[in-house]
Amino acid sequence: MVSDTSAANLIAESGRADDLIRATDTGLVCASGDFVIDPMKRTRTAVISHAHADHARPVADHYYASESSVPLLKRRLGEDQDIRGIPFGQPLTLGQTQVSFHPAGHVLGSAQIRVEADEQVWVFTGDFKRDHDPSCEPFELVPCDTLITESTFALPVYRWQSGAEVAAEIAQWWQEMQEAERPAVLFAYSLGKAQRVLSELQAFTDRAVYLHGAVYPLTEIYREAGIAMLPTLPIDLEDRQNKYAGELIIAPPGASGSTWMRRFPKASTGFCSGWMRIRGNRRRRGYDRGFVLSDHADWPALLRTIEETGARRILTTHGQADALIRLLRERGVDAAELQISYRDEGADDAEF
Numbered sequence: 001m002v003s004d005t006s007a008a009n010l011i012a013e014s015g016r017a018d019d020l021i022r023a024t025d026t027g028l029v030c031a032s033g034d035f036v037i038d039p040m041k042r043t044r045t046a047v048i049s050h051a052h053a054d055h056a057r058p059v060a061d062h063y064y065a066s067e068s069s070v071p072l073l074k075r076r077l078g079e080d081q082d083i084r085g086i087p088f089g090q091p092l093t094l095g096q097t098q099v100s101f102h103p104a105g106h107v108l109g110s111a112q113i114r115v116e117a118d119e120q121v122w123v124f125t126g127d128f129k130r131d132h133d134p135s136c137e138p139f140e141l142v143p144c145d146t147l148i149t150e151s152t153f154a155l156p157v158y159r160w161q162s163g164a165e166v167a168a169e170i171a172q173w174w175q176e177m178q179e180a181e182r183p184a185v186l187f188a189y190s191l192g193k194a195q196r197v198l199s200e201l202q203a204f205t206d207r208a209v210y211l212h213g214a215v216y217p218l219t220e221i222y223r224e225a226g227i228a229m230l231p232t233l234p235i236d237l238e239d240r241q242n243k244y245a246g247e248l249i250i251a252p253p254g255a256s257g258s259t260w261m262r263r264f265p266k267a268s269t270g271f272c273s274g275w276m277r278i279r280g281n282r283r284r285r286g287y288d289r290g291f292v293l294s295d296h297a298d299w300p301a302l303l304r305t306i307e308e309t310g311a312r313r314i315l316t317t318h319g320q321a322d323a324l325i326r327l328l329r330e331r332g333v334d335a336a337e338l339q340i341s342y343r344d345e346g347a348d349d350a351e352f
Contacts, residue, residue, distance in 0.1 A: 020032065020097075020115060020117055020118070020120050020122050020146070021037070021115065021122050021124070021146075021148065023338040023339055023340040024340075025040070025041065026039055026040060026041040026042075026043055027039035027040050027041070027043070027046075027340070028124060028148070028338075028340065030047075030094075030095075030097060030115055032095055032096040032097055032117050032118070033094040033095040033096065033097035033099065033115065033117070034094065034095045035047050035064070035094050035095070035099075036060075037049065037113055037124055038055040038056070038126070039057065039059050039060055040057060040059070041059055042059050042060075043059060043060050043061075044060065044061050044062065045060060045061065045062050045063075045064070045094070046059070046060035046062070046063045046064070047063075047064050047065070047094075047099060047113055048063055048064070048065040048069070048073065049065075049104065049110060049111055049112070049113060049124065049126030049127070050065075050069055050104065050106055050107055050109060050110035050111065050126055050127065051065075051069050051072035051073045051075075051076050051107070051109065051110075051191060052107070052127070052191060052192075053076065055126065055127070056073055056076050056077060057077075058077045058078060058081065061082065062082045062084070063077070063081060063082060063083040063084065064083075064084050064086055064092065064094075064099070065083060065084070065085060065086070065101070065109070065111070066085065066086060066087075066088060066101040066103075066109045066110075066111040067085035067086060067087050067088070067109075068085075068088075068108060068109040068137065068225060069085070069108065069109025069110065069111065070083055070085040070109070071221050071224070071225070072108065072109060072191065072218070072221055073109075075217070075218070075221065086100075086101055087101075088100075088101055088102060088103055088111070088137070088140075089101070089102065096117050096118075097115050097116060097117040098115075098116045098117070099113065099114065099115050099116075100113075100114045101113060101114075102114060102123075102140045102142045103136075103137035103138060103139055103140045104125060104126050104127065104128035104129075104139060105128055105129045105130060105131070105133060105136060105137065105138055105139030106126065106127040106128050106129055106136070106192065106295050106296070107127075107135075107136055107191055107192030107195075107295060108135065108136045108137070108192070108195070108221075108222055108225060108227065109136070109137075110126060110127065110128070110136065110137075110192075111126060112124065112125050112126060112128065112140070112142055113126065114142050114144065120145055120146070121143070121144045121145050121146075122144060122145065122146045122147075122148065123142045123144040123146070123147050123148065123309065123311075124148040125147070125148065125149045125150055125305070126150065127150050127152070127295070127296055128149075128150065128296070128297055128305075129294065129295055129296055129297050129298075129301065130297060130301045130304070130305065131160060131162065131163060131301070132162065132163060132164075133163060133196055133199075133295070134163075134196075134199040134200065134227075134228070135192070135195045135196045135198075135199040135200075135222065135227050135229070136192070136196075136227075141305070141308055141309065142309065143309055143310050143311075144309050144310070144311050145311060145312055145313065146311055146312070146313040146314075146315065147305075147306060147309050147311035147313070147314050147315070148315045148316075148317060148338065149302065149305065149306065149314065149315070149316055149317070150296065150297070150316070150317050150318060150319055151302065151316040151317065151318070151319030151320060151321040151324050151337075152274075152296040152297075152318065152319040152320070153274055153294065153296050153297065153298055153299065153302075153319065153320070154299065154302055154316070154319050154320045154321055154323060154324040155299060155320050155323055156299050156323070157277060157278070157299075158274060158277055158294075158298045158299050159277075159298050159299060159300060160274070160277075160292065160293075160294055160298045161292065163196065163200045163293060164200060164203065166200070166272075166291050166292060166293040167197065167200035167201050167203065167204065168203075168204065169291055170186065170197065170201065170270070170272070170291055171201060171204035171205060173268070173270060173289055174205075174248045177246060177248075177268050178246035179246075180246075180268075181245040181246055182245060182246070182266045182267060182268055183243070183244040183245060183246070183247055183249060183264040183265075183266070183267040183268070184246075184247070184248045184249065184267070184268050184270065185249045185251060185261070185264055185267045185268070185269050185270070186248060186249065186250050186251070186269075186270045186271075186272060186291075187250075187251055187252065187253045187255065187256050187269065187270065187271045187272065187287070188215075188250055188251075188252075188253075188271075188272040188273075189252065189253070189273075189295075190212075190214045190215045190218055190252045191218050192295050193272055193273075193293065193295060194211070194215045194218070194219065194250045195218070195219055195222045195227065195229060196293070196295065197250065197272060197293070198219065198229035198230045198232065198250070199227060199228060199229045199230075201230050202228065202229065202230055205230070206230065206231070207230065207231075207248075208230065208231040208232060208233050209230050209231070209232050209233070209247075209248045209249070209250060210232070210233050210234070210235055210244060210247055210248070210249045210250070211232050211233070211234055211235065211249070211250050211251075212235060212249070212250065212251035212252060212255055212260070213234065213235065213237075214251075214252045214254075214255075215250055215251065215252065216232065216234045219232055235249070235263075240263070242263075243263075243264070243265055244263070244264055244267075249264065249267075253271065256269065256271075256285075256286075256287075257286075268288045268289070269286075269287050269288050269289070270287055270288060270289035270290065270291055271285060271287040271289075271290055271291070272291045272293045273290075273291075273292075273293070273294065274292060274293070274294025274296060274298075276290030276291060276292045276293075277292045302324065303327075306328070306333075312333075312334060313333075313334040313335070314328055314333055314334070314335040314336075315335075315336055315337070315338050316335070316336075316337045316338065317338055317340055318340070321337045322337075325337060
C-alpha cells in the first residue's frame, strides 16, 4: 500500500491550530497549499529555498524553486527531476495559497519563501544574509505577519566585517605564501563560499586559482550564470610534479586531513567561515589561518530584519535561538523556536 504523502497528512501536533505553516519531521508543511518547504522525508510537492544539501533532498515528486537555482538543484538532485524554476517575485498558486520567491542573499538562487492565504502572510527566510556579495542576488526585505527565520549565528558575538575586508586578508595571506613559495590551501564550502571568495578577490589580483574537484563544477555553473570571478583551474590528479608553490587552492572542509592534501607539501592552511569569529575554533580545527566570512546573517542583521519586516510573530529554525527569543520576548514580541533542524555552516561541507 502506497502511503499518502500529501501535505495535509503530514501535519504534526506542533504550533497553533490556525498556523499556515507547521513544523513536522518531514519539514515545514503548508496543508492549504499541499506542499512542504525544504522537505527531509518523502512528499509529493516540495518548495525549495536553495541548493545546499541540508535544504534540497531527492525526496519529492515535484519541486518548485527560484529560476536561478535550477542548474544547481539539477546537479544536486539529478537532471531527471521535475524542478520548476519560478522568477523572483512572480506569484505561484499552490492549492489555496499564493507563493513567491524572493532573494535571500545566501548563495546563487537562494530564496525566501513568501506564502499568503486566509489574509495571512508568512515568510520563511531560509538561510540568508544582508551583506554585499557580488556572487549572488542581494537580499530583499519581505514584509509579513509571521517570520520564520534562521538563527545560525544568533548571538551578540557574531558580527561580520565586509566581504571586501576579509578578501583583503586572504589576498595578503596568499601574497605571503607566494613569497615563501608555499601552497595556500583555503578550505571553504563548495557551493557559495568558494565562489564568493573568487568574486571578492578580483579587487586584488587576476591570478588563477586552483580548485578541488568538488568545487570546480559548481564554479562553472556560477560562470554560466554570469557571475564574474577569478580564472580557475582544476587540480590535475595525475600531475605529481606540480607542488603548487605560491598558488592558492580552494577545497571543501572535508578535504582537510585527507590523503588529497599530500600533493601540497609545506602548505599553509586557512578556513573561511563565520565560526572563525571564535578564535578557539581555528586552533581546535588545526588551521593556520581563520577568515571570518559567513553567508548567514549576523546578530545585528537578524535583529534588523525582524524589525523591518513588521512581523508580529517570530519563529526560529536551526541555530542558537535562545538568546534571540529571550530578547524578543523582553521587547514584547511573540517569539518561539520551531522544533525543526537543518544542518548549519558548521557541518562538514554538506553542500555537495
